Amino acid sequence: MAAVGNVLIVGGGTAGSALAVLLARGGVTVDIVEIAREPVGSGSGITLQGNALRVLRDLGVWDRVSASGYGFDTLGLRAPDGSLIAEIPDARTGGPDLPATLGMNRPELAAILADAVRDAGARTRYATTVSALADHGSSVTAHLSDGTSSEYDLVVGADGVRSAVRGMLGIDTAPKPTGMGIWRIHTRRPKDVERTDLIYGGPCFIAGYCPTGPSTMYAYLVENARPRESIEDADKPSHMRALAEGYGGAWDEIRAGITDPDRINYTWFESLLVDRPWNRGRVVLIGDAAHACPPTLAQGAAQCLEDASVLAELLLAADHLDGPVSDQPVSGQPVFEAFMDRRFERAKAVVEASVQLGEWQLDPSPDADVPGLMGRIAALVTERP
Ligand SMILES: Cc1cc2nc3c(=O)[nH]c(=O)nc-3n(C[C@H](O)[C@H](O)[C@H](O)COP(=O)(O)OP(=O)(O)OC[C@H]3O[C@@H](n4cnc5c(N)ncnc54)[C@H](O)[C@@H]3O)c2cc1C
Incomplete structure (x- = not known):
């Protein structure tokens, strides 16, 4: 019972x-x-x-x-121009028979x-x-x-x-807000994106992405929190694209796909x-x-x-x-x-x-x-x- x-x-x-x-x-x-x-x-x-x-x-x-x-089982660290700095094996925290990480829609x-x-x-x-x-x-x-x-x-x-x-x-x-805000977009996965790669530096604190399926991924940019009410839906692509300008590599293709406000989410870290x-x-x-x-x-x-x-x-x-x-x-x-x-x-x-x-x-x-x-x-x- x-x-x-x-x-x-x-x-x-x-x-x-x-x-x-x-x-x-x-x-x-x-x-x-x-x-x-x-x-x-x-x-x-x-x-x-x-x-x-x-x-x-x-x-x-x-x-x-x-x-x-x-x-996937590794984490990549990249420079803002997209060049690879390090590839770090990720801990399989769920046990040896599960991947370290899995991205999903x-x-x-x-x-x-x-x-x-x-x-x-x-x-x-x-x-x-x-x-x-x-x-x-x-x-x-x-x-x-x-x-x-x-x-x-x-x-x-x-x-x-x-x-x-x-x-x-x-x-x-x-x-409690932590002082940071995040832009996320759900988008097409460039062929060579096969795990999360993080860039610390450039115009944002973090630029990253995570594959979520054979042809999809999400990409994100973390910056200082801005007043949420000041962000008009129609302006979301231009805000996010402007931040993405500071990054190369896979971000060139990601940036080109930042066009549809409905696919972009902005929120604060709490x-x-x-x-x-x-x-x-x-x-x-x-x-x-x-x-x-x-x-x-x-x-x-x-x-x-x-x-x-x-x-x-x-x-x-x-x-x-x-x-x-x-x-x-x-x-x-x-x-x-x-x-x-x-x-x-x-x-x-x-x-x-x-x-x-x-x-x-x-x-x-x-x-x-x-x-x-x-x-x-x-x-x-x-x-x-
Ligand atoms: C920007 C951001 C990125 C994140 N990224 C990740 C990540 O990559 N990996 C990760 O593990 N976690 C991530 N998280 C955290 C993760 O999303 C949450 O921890 C998780 O979704 C919380 O699950 P939950 O079921 O407790 O709450 P929720 O997912 O918020 O679910 C609560 C449910 O309750 C419903 N509800 C709300 N109020 C009421 C009500 N009054 N009556 C009835 N129903 C109600 C809602 O509609 C919702 O369905 C992220 C969070 C944020 C903000």
């Missing part, structure tokens, strides 16, 4: 979908309410590290993910996860959200935007960095860390709702997937929420305490390292040890959480 019989998940993104699949497959009745009208996958491509791929494999979607994405990842949710037997209500939660101690009443109310053993806030559920819990931690615990009673936060990082290590989705994996494991292993989960390092711990022991310090380390890497670019320091910090995080996330 599991610690819960039915669960409401608010938000059907990466974290919510992964949790839904694992719980539904374990026999728990799962409802998702998703505020969008369909699976959300906007914002260009995504770089998935091995520890994210490990969870996707546990979800049973690895075959589809590997068929639609583009895996976000809409394809969202569609694969939505199919997995449906196949596992969880129900998603799109264009719906939660309007109020009442925790009675032994259950939670969720009042939904469609006018219905239902009782659940557990409610999970997986509703992203601007989580409404977080606010309903009275947690006032909010995302960070967020909710202090432990991430639950109040029978309502718990996972994913970006609890911790979010700028993508300097491309660990955001991996950390969301790890939350889902660990929480599902604990809920399925316990008889009730107050524990005990017998096979945990501290035997007999209640579920949420065990969840925090396995997730909090690890997510915190990733958020802090991701922010630190950005700070070293904004405010260069002679003590900056970029390879050392990246190596420590790679070693940390290679261990199962």
